Amino acid sequence: MENSRTQVISNKMPRWLLVILLLIPVFIACFQIRILDNDFYFLYPTGEYIVKNGFPHTDFLSMHTNMEITVQQWLSSVFFYYAYSLFGKYGVITLIYICYAVINYLLYRLALLISRNELLAVLITWLSGFFLFFHFMVSRPHIFTYIVILLEVYLLEKYIQTKKRAFLIGIPILSVLQINLHASMWPMIFVFMVPFIVSAALSFSKQLKKYACGSLLPLLIAMISGILAGFINPYGLTNMLYMTSTAGHEHINLIGEMKSTSTESIYGLVFFALLLAMGIISFAKKEKRFELRYFLLFAGTLFIALKHYKGIPYFLILGIPSFGYMLSDVKFSISFPFKKTRRNTILTVGLLAIALVCIGIQLCDFSKLSNQPKIDRYEQLDNVIGILNQNNEEITLFTDFDDSQYFEFHGYPAFVDGRSELFLKKNNGECDYFEEYYDFIKGKIYYRDFIDKYGFNYFVFNKEKSQNVYLPLMHDEDFELIYESENVYLFRKK
Numbered sequence: 001m002e003n004s005r006t007q008v009i010s011n012k013m014p015r016w017l018l019v020i021l022l023l024i025p026v027f028i029a030c031f032q033i034r035i036l037d038n039d040f041y042f043l044y045p046t047g048e049y050i051v052k053n054g055f056p057h058t059d060f061l062s063m064h065t066n067m068e069i070t071v072q073q074w075l076s077s078v079f080f081y082y083a084y085s086l087f088g089k090y091g092v093i094t095l096i097y098i099c100y101a102v103i104n105y106l107l108y109r110l111a112l113l114i115s116r117n118e119l120l121a122v123l124i125t126w127l128s129g130f131f132l133f134f135h136f137m138v139s140r141p142h143i144f145t146y147i148v149i150l151l152e153v154y155l156l157e158k159y160i161q162t163k164k165r166a167f168l169i170g171i172p173i174l175s176v177l178q179i180n181l182h183a184s185m186w187p188m189i190f191v192f193m194v195p196f197i198v199s200a201a202l203s204f205s206k207q208l209k210k211y212a213c214g215s216l217l218p219l220l221i222a223m224i225s226g227i228l229a230g231f232i233n234p235y236g237l238t239n240m241l242y243m244t245s246t247a248g249h250e251h252i253n254l255i256g257e258m259k260s261t262s263t264e265s266i267y268g269l270v271f272f273a274l275l276l277a278m279g280i281i282s283f284a285k286k287e288k289r290f291e292l293r294y295f296l297l298f299a300g301t302l303f304i305a306l307k308h309y310k311g312i313p314y315f316l317i318l319g320i321p322s323f324g325y326m327l328s329d330v331k332f333s334i335s336f337p338f339k340k341t342r343r344n345t346i347l348t349v350g351l352l353a354i355a356l357v358c359i360g361i362q363l364c365d366f367s368k369l370s371n372q373p374k375i376d377r378y379e380q381l382d383n384v385i386g387i388l389n390q391n392n393e394e395i396t397l398f399t400d401f402d403d404s405q406y407f408e409f410h411g412y413p414a415f416v417d418g419r420s421e422l423f424l425k426k427n428n429g430e431c432d433y434f435e436e437y438y439d440f441i442k443g444k445i446y447y448r449d450f451i452d453k454y455g456f457n458y459f460v461f462n463k464e465k466s467q468n469v470y471l472p473l474m475h476d477e478d479f480e481l482i483y484e485s486e487n488v489y490l491f492r493k494k
Contacts, residue, residue, distance in 0.1 A: 009112070010328075011119035021122050022108055025129040026101045029137075034093045035378075037138035038402060039418050040080060041409035043073065047081025050074055055234045059422070061405075063396070063413040063454075067428040070235045072183035072242045076141035092139050099143040103317070104129045106150040111321040113157050114294065115328040124324050128316040131274075135267055136313045141182035148178045150317055152189060153297070156196045160214045160293070168222040172229035179230045183239040184421075186230060192318065193223050195296035202292065211292045245427050261309050271305065271312055278323055294322040378406070380488040384460055385410050387483055387490065398456045400466060401437065407460070415454070443468030448476075451493075459491040 013021075042061060049060055055074065059067040071077065083091040104125055111121035137143060152174050159167040171189075179186045197219050203212035233239045262268050301319035304311035381403060388395060397412045404414035416423045416437045423434040440450045447469055459479075461470050464487060473479045473491050483490035 010117045013118055018118065018122070022104060022125065025104055025126060025133070026097070028130075029097065029100055029133050032133065034096060034138075036089060036092060037140055038405055040084075040092065040139040041405040042417055042419060043077045043080045043139070043141075044084055045409060046071060046074070047077035047079070048085070050078055051081060059428075061408045061413065062417060062423075063415060064423075064428070064430065064433060067422070067430050067433075069419075069422050069428065070183075070238050070242065072235070072239055073141045073181070074234065075177075075180040076144055076182060079144075080139060096137055096139060096143060099147060100129075100133060100137050103132070103143075103146050103150065106147065106154060107317055107321065110150060110154045110157065110317075111324050113154065113161070114321050115324040117324070117328050120324055120327055124321055127274075128320050131270065132313055132316050142185075142310075142313065144181045145178065145185045145188075146313060146317055148174050148181065149188065149192060149314065153192055153318055156193065156219075159218070160196065160199075163214075165218045168218055171222040172225040175226035175229040176232045179233045179239055183233065183235075183242045185243070186240065187243050188314075189226060190223055191300070192297070193219065193226075195293040195300065197223070198296060199291075199293040211290075213291070213293065242421075245421050245424065259309055261306055261312060265309075267312070268309070275302075282326065289326050289328060291325055294325045297322040377403075377488065380485045381406055381460075383485060384483055384488060384490050385412075388412065388458065393457075395458050396455050397458045397460065398451075398454075399460045400441075400462045402462065402465075403460060441466055441469060447472050457493040459489075461489045461491070463487050463489055 045061060049056055050071070056069060056071060059065060059069045079095065080092060083095045087094065107128055108121050108125040111124040112118060115121055115124075132146075152171065155167045155170045155174075159165065171193075175186070175189055178189055196214060197216065199212060200214040200216040200219055201212075202208040203216065205212075230240045231237070261271060263272060298319045301311070301315040301322075305315035305319070385407070388397070395412065397407060397414070399407050399412075399414050401416060401418070401420075404417035408414050408417055416433055420434055421427055423432070423437070425432040436445075436450070439445045440447065459469075459473065461473075463470050470489060474481065478494050479491050480494055481489060482492050
């Protein structure tokens, strides 16, 4: 690998043009409707509790007040709490846009470091950035995790290219940040170090030495230091092992984001179309440029993206820039600065047309497909909450999994909520509440037994997801339907 100081950056462009091109995705994103994600409604009260009372060890949101909990997103929750308490909904949305701008900048810097091709780095930033924003830039701790992971891989790549060990000092610092921002993703810090460690380890093999890069010992020291730094968190080893608490659990893996990526959704279709395009490019390119660490990053993030829908962002921010190395020798036939020729005029118009298409996609298709249904549903849930607030009797409410945290936000404890892993017995030390919820919704247990056990007297259902409970209640004389609107139904026990 050549030292980065001696490598020439190809397809360079004026700084003013580069800044404009990098700002286009952020500018377009500002026209996209953003609403608060479901998870925000348990993140905010969690942050509020921590600021006012310190770190909790038993639950304070659900109806299970003796349940042991680990707040694996505590620092993210505090950020969201302050953003919302100081500036309301728009404070949270602004925080999302700031994170998106930082992600785009880091994505460009990493793509440029790998490809040494300025225009290619911009195109990768556009491609990955637009796709990332459509569905994954929401009010969840993931937006901070993407920044940490990008910084980590950037530092590792800088170390490989410059041989300066000072860049590895950032690894334990990022480890501390990640374990407190989003502990369930903390092990990924070390997963993404593996391609660099494997590449460095090849130096000990005579046959594979030509594929080696970097020194193994500094990387191992950085990894061990990062692991030890993970203990700097309020929940200790429990937080560090948090990812293992849900690994392979059958029912939690049925949650939408935990399912395998498929063509059932528009995002799955776009993802596989992107893979197909990359396959065609790989097949058509005569000269195959190869570096083991880039191949491992690409293959590893692709595996994560195929295994779980929520793994797609890691392929976008690491896999695609790694793929860019294969195209790093491509010389685009564009001269900068632009000359007043018919050819460059056509190219300029072409770039503007692409920008307009991206704007059209943002403002039309994805706004309608992603955001409007959620807005309508929250309006319906607000109507239900209004009815509950007018009632003087003691309310023990059962709600669907997706809506639970919204009711908790408004003061109605739920049976389970979006912190799904906390409702497993091996985590809470009390009961497998998530298993009970699943059996109830799927009709695997007699609905009256479950209702009587916990004393529920009000029920909010999503008709499509809860047919096995909705239908029996409709025909049970002890229950009455007191509100219905599209897909939201409120039942009351007489």
